[in-house]
Amino acid sequence: MIGFVGIAIVFAMVFGGYIIAGGKIGIILHAAPYELMMIMGAALGAFVIGNDTHGIKHTLKDVGKVFKGPYWKPQDFRDLLCLMFQLLHIAKTNPVMLDTHVEDPAASPIFSAYPKILADKEGVALITDTLRSASMNYDDPHQVEEVLSKRIEANYHHAQHSAHTLQNMADGLPALGIVAAVLGVIKTMASIDQPPAVLGGMIGGALVGTFLGVFLAYGFVGPFASRVKDVIDEDQHFYNLIREVLVAYLHQHAPNICVEVGRQNTPSGLRPSYDELEGALRDSKQSLAA
Template sequence: MIGMIGIVTIFAMVFGGYLLAGGKMAIILKSLPFEMIIIGGAAAGAFLISNDSSAVKHTLKDIGKVFKGPKWNPQDYSDLLCLLFALIRIAKQNPIEVEHHIEDPSNSAIFSRYPKIQADEEAINLICDTMRSASMNYDDPHQVEEVLDKRMDATLQHALHPSHALQTVADGLPALGIVAAVLGVIKTMGSIDQPPEVLGKLIGGALVGTFLGVFLAYGLVGPFASKVKTVVEEDSHFYFLIREVLIANLHNHSAAMCIEVGRQNTPAHIRPKYAELEEALKAVKQDAA
């Protein structure tokens, strides 16, 4: 919703201010389709040249994040801590039993309590792979921590690629606007024998290209890239929470301490409150009993 409000605000302020200043939309509207073909088409072509098919699909999909926002909400973080608490508790009490859950999470009664988390492949793989490493009796938990850090850095960089791709397009749009403007000037020079009123409209149409390139770059595509990056980084806290809790478990802390470590390392605006989380963990204990 806030993304749509931002787009409406941009158009209202830019074109509203132009009209209030006495500007006329006729020249812009007449030139807009042709300038958009040149600038938008060139930008789309450059985007396709600089990215492979999977990156193109990933970027187009991630544009929706501008309007949807982060995937994970505070309740999801609370559910994640409850899920990890249940798994760690079982692993400490009965290591054999926890293997059934981490080897087949799609049919696990514990994972099934949290369908949103269960449906996220990255979260499930991160939990199961790390707990599987713990079951292999690693002598040095720092080895697992190092592997996790490299894996999560690689995953984050991959997730940030769409924002980089969009930002590259945004960086190129002003130059493509100049290309369209130069073509408009060339067209104008071909009609140099026309009267001033005709030349004025042709020059105005050419300048629409410069305007459109800058407007798209800094008013739409650039902010889209920034928003996608913000949402990806926000969602990454969910996976870093998994890391914090499971690394604490590798250091042989109690299940409750592992969860508290994760809770305190969660950003304040999405951090579950201590009292509410305690109630949720009590419910987990009762279900296990």
Template sequence: MMGFIGIALTFVMVFGGYVLAGGKMGVILHSLPFELMMIGGAAAGSYALSNDSSTIKHTISDIMRAFKGPKWSEADYQDMLCLLFQLLRMARNSPVELEEHIENPEASVIFQAYPKLLGDHEAIELITDTLRSASLNYDDPYQVEDMLARRIGLMKDETLHVSHALQNMADALPALGIVAAVLGVVKTMASIDQPPEVLGKMIGGALVGTFLGVFLAYGLVAPLAQRLTAVVKQDQSFLDVIKAALIAGLHQHATNLCVEVGRQAAPSHVRPSFVSVETALREIKRTP
């Protein structure tokens, strides 16, 4: 919602100020389709040239992700901590039973209790692969921590491809605006024999290209890339919580302490309170 408010505010302030200062929208509206065709078309072409098919394929969905905001809420973090508590407790008490759950999470009653978490393949695979490795005696906490850090870092880099591509586009848009403006000047110079009022409109139309390139770059595309980066980083914090709790489990800490280590790794604005997590865990312990 805030993204749409930001876009509306940007347009209202820029064009409202221009009109209030006595500017004429007619010149801009007349040149806008042609300038937008040149600048937008060149930007789209360079975007396709500089990125692979996977990045291009995920561009629209990632832009929508920037507007939707972070995927995980405080309640989701608490659910993840409860899930990890159940799995780590089972790993201590009944490793054979745990294998049935991690080999087929979709059929596990433990995982099924958290449908939103079960729908995130990255998070579930991170949990099951780590627990499976521990069951195969790959349980050195420091080696596993390094493995998880590299895996999460790789997932983060892959997820940030679109935001980096959008930032590169934002960096290129002012230059593409200059290209469109120069072509407008070339067109004007070819009509140098026209009266001043005609030349003035033609020069004004050419300058729309410079304006449009800068406006799109710093008013829309760059902020969108920054917003997407922030959303991706916050969503990746969810994986850091999983890593922290699992590593604490490999260090043979008490299960409740493992959950607390994971809770402390969550960002402050989505971190569930100690009391709410303890209350949820108490309910789980009461369940036969």
């Protein structure tokens, strides 16, 4: 919702200020469809040239993050800590039983209790692959942390593709606006025999191209790229939390200490309070006992 508010503010302040200052909106409205066709058409064409099919779909999907915000909410971080606690408790007390949860997460009652987390294949894979490796004595905390960090970094780099693509488009839009303006000037020069009033309107229409290129770049596409990057960065904390808890486990800490390490390493805006987590863990212990 806040994204739509921002768009409304941009339009209201730019065009409202122009009209209040005595500007004639008719010139912009007349020229805008043709200028937008040239500018946005060229920008979309360049976007298609610079991306494969997967990259195009990825970017179009990620544009929605501007309005939806991060996928992982504070509730999900609390659920993740509870899930990790349950798995680590079993790993400490009954390692053989852990295999049934790790080998088939979809059939695991522990994973099934958190359907949103279970639906995230990469998050589940980080947990199950690491616990499976630990059961095979690949449990050097420093080595596992390095492997997890590289894997998370690779996924993060892939996720940032859409933000980079949108930023590249934003960087190119002012130049494409100049291209449209130059074409407008060429059109005007071909009508140099017209009276000044007509030429003024044609030059004004040509300058709309420059205006739209800059306006779209810095008013919309650039902020979209920045917002997508911020959302991806915030979602990345979810996977970093998985790494912190697993590495703490490999350092032979108790499960409740492991999840507390993860809680402390979660950003304040997403971090559950100590009492909130304790209450959730108490419920988890009761479910384990049952």
